[in-house]
Amino acid sequence: MPPDTPARQSGIHGALAQLDRALDSPRRDGVALGNWRWTVRQRMTAVRDVLAHEQVGPQGTGGDGWLAARGGAAFREREGLLLRLGAAGTQVLEAPDAEAVRVELKRLLADVAHHLQRVHDLAYDEVELELGGSE
Template sequence: MRDPVQQSLAALAQLVDVRVPEGTALGNWRWTVRQRLAAVREGLANETAIANDGWLVARESTVLRERTALMTRLGALGPAVLQDADINRVRGELKRIIADVDRHQQRLRDIAYDDVEIELGGSE
């Protein structure tokens, strides 16, 4: 089962990849995208530190700083989704933030894997 951030991110990506509607439907699309952005941001806010080893803690603190920057970008993108007249620019920004959050999530999974490998005495 995927974590809530991955589920929210997948739902957002699916919405961004569809053809953008026009007229009243565009307003509905914008609002739905805004709600999904908020769900991704909330999921990021709920991340906690998991590393126990010194060098992993350092890596994790870098990833958590990255998370803070992503949350700032998500917060700034929310109003743009609702108000920006250039919908193609908004979609481009959305695709970039989706890719960046996905990479962030992969870094967290890598840290968790390395932490378990250290505990089990990995192949070194």
């Protein structure tokens, strides 16, 4: 599926929304906390899968300098987000302080949302460059 189709977009935003809802669900000691940890971990996997298959960077500009640099930065940012998700996966299941993990994952969600906006901006700028902008 192409990277900017509506179904793909809803997949990204749907995965983020599901993780956000899971993070906000009740968590108490015992079975409820275990269920919370497991549900959050599953939702994190969905976000990771979407990020791992994301198309990042200029596709058809022939290596235009400023777009290539921004594409490289977006790629490195995505790799950093994937590393953070991987590290947080272990923390969700094992950390004694579930609230601290929840706060960190909320921060990570915001960072993923900002990354997605930068990728969308990059794609928009690429199309604008190909079409010649407003001149």
